Amino acid sequence: MNENEPRGPVYLSEERIQARVAELAAEITRDYAGRTPHLIAVLNGAFVFMADLVRRIELPLTLDFMAVASYQGTESSGEVELIKDLGQPIGGRDVIVVEDIVDTGITLEYLLDYLHARKPASLRVAALLSKPARRLREVPVDYLGFEIENAYVYGYGLDRDQLDRNLPYITSLPAD
Ligand SMILES: O=P(O)(O)OC[C@H]1O[C@H](OP(=O)(O)OP(=O)(O)O)[C@H](O)[C@@H]1O
Numbered sequence: 757m758n759e760n761e762p763r764g765p766v767y768l769s770e771e772r773i774q775a776r777v778a779e780l781a782a783e784i785t786r787d788y789a790g791r792t793p794h795l796i797a798v799l800n801g802a803f804v805f806m807a808d809l810v811r812r813i814e815l816p817l818t819l820d821f822m823a824v825a826s827y828q829g830t831e832s833s834g835e836v837e838l839i840k841d842l843g844q845p846i847g848g849r850d851v852i853v854v855e856d857i858v859d860t861g862i863t864l865e866y867l868l869d870y871l872h873a874r875k876p877a878s879l880r881v882a883a884l885l886s887k888p889a890r891r892l893r894e895v896p897v898d899y900l901g902f903e904i905e906n907a908y909v910y911g912y913g914l915d916r917d918q919l920d921r922n923l924p925y926i927t928s929l930p931a932d
Pocket residue numbers: 798799800801802824825826827832855856857858859860861862863864914915
């Protein structure tokens with residue numbers, strides 16, 4: 757990180773993120789032994805987490821991507837719009853939704869309703885980050901990377917006005 761950049765309250769180094777992703781992948785590998793899970797990442801933010809996670813899961817698996825939008829800049833509109841639907845049916849599959857962050861929970865609640873209706877054999881959630889202070893909907897997270905405080909975070913797939921998704925670490929905007 758550039759020493760001159762102002763720092764917010766959250767900072768997760770590349771090493772810490774990679775170590776935690778490896779732990780989550782090991783848990784999933786244990787829990788789904790003998791099965792072929794189907795991982796669905798939510799674009800755009802989850803693309804980096806998904807890529808690192810699947811490469812560490814030691815099982816046969818399939819994957820897909822969905823895209824939804826609810827944020828304009830750094831504020832949730834409260835309404836979720838489906839931008840890209842599932843590419844493959846999920847009936848009877850062991851589905852794991854892969855999210856970069858659960859903030860208000862509005863996006864995840866929408867996705868879980870949407871996916872449940874398509875009758876998977878099981879449905880779980882892997883999220884790299886959770887911001888419980890901002891939660892407006894109660895949603896389950898089965899595999900959680902880090903609980904973080906209430907700050908707008910970016911890097912490692914998450915954006916700051918669409919930029920900085922390519923940073924290998926996560927940092928946050930300084931308080932006003
Ligand atoms: O819990 P919530 O308050 O609903 O927020 C979480 C969602 O917000 C972000 O997506 P965003 O709509 O910003 O799109 P992006 O992934 O393309 O950045 C993030 O990737 C989650 O999907």
